[in-house]
Amino acid sequence: MPQYFLAVNHDEAEAARLSALTPEQMQPMFEAVGVFNQQLQDAGAWVFAGGLEGVESSTVVDGTGDRPVITDGPFSESKEFLGGFWIIEADDLDAALDWATRGSKACGGRVEVRPFQG
Amino acid sequence: MEVIERVYREEFGRVVASLTRRFGDIDVAEDAAGEALLVALEKWPVDGVPPNPGAWLTTTAARKAIDRIRRESHRDAKHQAALVMVDDTPHEPTGPVEDDRLRMVFTCCHPALAPEARVALTLRLLGGLTVAEIAQAFLVPEATMAQRITRAKKKIATARIPFRVPSLGDLPERLGGVLAVVYLVFNEGYLSSSARTSVRDDLTAEAIRLGRLLRGLLPDEPEVTGLLALMLLIEARRSARLSTDGVLVPLPEQDRGAWSRPLVDEGHALVRECLRVNRPGRYQLLAAVNAVHTDARSAADTDWAQVAALYDRLAVIDPSPVVQLNRAIAVAELDGPEVGLALVDRLPLEGYHPWHATRADLLRRLGRSAQARAAYDAALALIDNPAETAYLTRRRSEVTG
Structure with a gap:
């Protein structure tokens, strides 16, 4: 079955808004995402999912040269970065978009859908 | 030769769609349809056009597609076998x-x-x-x-x-x-x-x-009918829309005798069908507006109250300023240019040339010449279409005072 990567991308404004929320304010979102994850599992569409720590905890490794170059933070140009993701199985793009719509509602953010190779 | 190309063009969509369903690959389908054309160009001038050219092209293209899949060594054997074992009878459509x-x-x-x-x-x-x-x-x-x-x-x-x-x-x-x-x-x-x-x-x-194809496939969707009606009623006026020297002729000035009667009749019949179904939508309402225009024997006979009412209904579905602009044009005909202009001026459409052209026309009718000329200039600055440019330039030159 084809697999799709559902990415929740944040821009700086969204990240700032999210980090300003209290745990109580975050709670409904966590619950909605929990329900969505259960739906994925019940439907047999679940592969893997996770939320990521903030972009300030990110480290970039460039191993393309002779020695690895390790730098702090994401690529300096990026305006958007990955906040969390799901990997799902779906028959086709329409099915994946349907899951993405529900996931977007649950987490309160836009979701990018990309097919895996193969 | 011309017959072959016409038939091919008519049948192309059917052939490619049928092969895409069967082989699951648009490129394979498209290439095979192209190869089938080459065979047709070779055989039909000699043997004549077959009685069912669509089925002939589909069958020929399917053989070409299978040949290609067999040839391509990078496809795995299982995939090949699955494709080649597929039933070779032409697809019989079971319903729209x-x-x-x-x-x-x-x-x-x-x-x-x-x-x-x-x-x-x-x-x-x-x-x-x-x-x-x-x-x-x-x-x-x-x-x-x-x-x-x-x-x-x-x-x-x-x-x-x-x-x-x-x-x-x-x-x-x-x-x-x-x-x-x-x-x-x-x-x-x-x-x-x-x-x-x-x-x-x-x-x-x-x-x-x-x-027409969509209407044949989805005859019970009134918006499909509405869109076809809309296009036919606009197309019906095409030959009256441009003067011999390529200047745009607006609706009130068009020679109504030059409109295509068969297209108008067909469009009106489709609009009546939509009215019977009574599930109005955007295209049906736009078609109805056009039917009001094509129904009027002269521009003066136009039922502007009906046009304004139709745009009111459209505004419920689509509250965009462009719909409001068209409604304001009808209101200007009903209640005068001053009332129409007041509505037009409220709309945030500075980048939309019909807004400037409408303002220009209303200002001209109100005798506010300097403002009218400025509005024509603003419209002209936004368009490239030569027929419209010629029309608005003429209009601008007619503003006196």
């Missing part, structure tokens, strides 16, 4: 919804594709236009158009955009996207944004052909 072309329409117009790619794919795969023709019609280099189409086809394959009519729940919205593509093709032909026109007549004809 089963028509492969309908699946193809929804694939080409999938919202996951860029809007300009949807238009190009629809014209290529359903309309059978060549990449060169599409490029010429949209005034982009052929290489750019080829790349656009290739990229879209690649996305269909890699993202697995399904070759399927959407489920009932998704159908209204997805159908809206399909109709938007057809109407965009029509408008590009009807009121092209640029100077060249010869290819553009082909675009309106192609849009109407697609509209």
Whole structure:
């Protein structure tokens, strides 16, 4: 079955808004995402999912040269970065978009859908 | 030769759609259809056009596709066997919804594709236009158009955009996207944004052909009927729309005797059908507005109250300022240019040339000449279409005082 990567991308404004929320304010979102994850599992569409720590905890490794170059933070140009993701199985793009719509509602953010190779 | 190309063009969409369903690969289907044409060009002049040219082309193309799949060594043996073992009888459509072309329409117009790619794919795969023709019609280099189409086809394959009519729940919205593509093709032909026109007549004809195809496939969807009616009623006035020296002739000044009576009659019949179904939508309401115009024996006989009422109903579905602008034009006819202008001036449409042209006309009728001239200038600064430029330039020169 084809697999799709559902990415929740944040821009700086969204990240700032999210980090300003209290745990109580975050709670409904966590619950909605929990329900969505259960739906994925019940439907047999679940592969893997996770939320990521903030972009300030990110480290970039460039191993393309002779020695690895390790730098702090994401690529300096990026305006958007990955906040969390799901990997799902779906028959086709329409099915994946349907899951993405529900996931977007649950987490309160836009979701990018990309097919895996193969 | 011409007969062969005409038949081929008519049958192309059916052949490609049928092969795409069968082989699951648009490129294979498209190439095989091209090879089948070469065989037809060789055989038909000698043997004559077969009684069912569509079935002949489909069968011939299917053989070519199987040959190609057998030849291609990089495909794994299992995949090959599966394809070659497929039943070789031609596909018998079991009903309108089963028509492969309908699946193809929804694939080409999938919202996951860029809007300009949807238009190009629809014209290529359903309309059978060549990449060169599409490029010429949209005034982009052929290489750019080829790349656009290739990229879209690649996305269909890699993202697995399904070759399927959407489920009932998704159908209204997805159908809206399909109709938007057809109407965009029509408008590009009807009121092209640029100077060249010869290819553009082909675009309106192609849009109407697609509209008829959709109506044949989805006869119970009133918006499909409405869009066809709308296009026919606009097309009916085409020969009266341009003067012999290429100047745009606006509706009130058109020679109504030059309108195509058969197209008007067909459009009116479709509008009546929509009224009976009574599930109004955007295209049906626009068609009804056009029917009010084509119903009037002279411009003075136009039932402007009816036009304004129809735009009121449209504004409920589509509260855009462009709809409000058209409503204001009807109100100006009913209640005078001053009332119309007050409505027009409230609309945030400074970048939309019809807004300036409408203001110019209302200001001219109110005798506010300096303001009228400035509004004509603002409209002229925003357009490239030579017929419209000529018309507005003439209008501007007629403002006195």
